[in-house]
Amino acid sequence: MPKPTPLQEERLVNEFLVRTNRPQSVTNIVDALQAAPTPLKKAAVDRATASLVARGDVTLKEYGKAKVFITNQSTIDVPSPEERAAIDERLAQLEAAAVDGQAAVASANAAAADVYATLSDADALARSTEVKVQRSELEAKVASFGGGVVLSEEERAALEQKYAEVMDTWKKRKRIVVEAVATISEGANKKPAELYEKIGIETDEEAGVNMKDMPPALKPERKGRKRGRGT
Structure with missing residues (x-):
């Protein structure tokens, strides 16, 4: 099976975060994507999340050593x-x-x-x-x-x-x-x-x-x- 490109890695990670719409650690993402047609390793997930955060599609929250990622919530229109x-x-x-x-x-x-x-x-x-x-x-x-x-x-x-x-x-x-x-x-x-x-x-x-x-x-x-x- 060919190795996924960086864009494919980002797409897989982003789709998972959008679908679950809740905070996920890198470990959670790796475990969940093992069942995908193209499983990703930790290094690939690290690269993908870094790119998604830099682009603004994903938000990173750090609390001590704990890091969690969640899809950007600012695009949801919530009435006042x-x-x-x-x-x-x-x-x-x-x-x-x-x-x-x-x-x-x-x-x-x-x-x-x-x-x-x-x-x-x-x-x-x-x-x-x-x-x-x-x-x-x-x-x-x-x-x-x-x-x-x-x-x-x-x-x-x-x-x-x-x-x-x-x-x-x-x-x-x-x-x-x-x-x-x-x-x-x-x-x-x-x-x-x-x-x-x-x-x-x-x-x-x-x-x-x-x-x-x-x-x-x-x-x-x-x-x-x-x-x-x-x-």
Whole structure:
């Protein structure tokens, strides 16, 4: 089997770090890549990690004699607390607008049905005109929600999907940091709290946010099939 080139070595190491997305020592990388089609020795991993760190694709953390490598996390777009709060507020407005809009439509439909079911032709015509005026007022009121813009079902679904992605990213990022600090603290013989302070990591508590206080992300609704009664 031909010996891999330096670029191939870097690609194998970088793909492993991206795939695992957690701190790895050189020993961990070597052991994991022994099952690869082209196993790498320690010297090759040392060369590859040095090149990846120099290029900025990988971050090196040193704590005493312990060295760990992790794929660069700075490219991940994580919303700020202000952006998350804005999304929460917008979702609350949409929920309120949807409830009010549904109630307004139901009321107008019920009034129209009552008109045509119980009144004479003359009274029905007068009542119909009154209902149309009320309906126009209700439609104007519904349109006032959200700064004069009523979102379609597709736009609302897209906003809810964005919120779900934000929450998922937050959870993954938090898990990565917790696991990374745990790995590093074990190798450096330090408490996680000491590393948080030394590295400058701001916890959720320090930022004044709590994941448990955030509204749950809505799951996409599945359209079920209606079953007819058997004979």
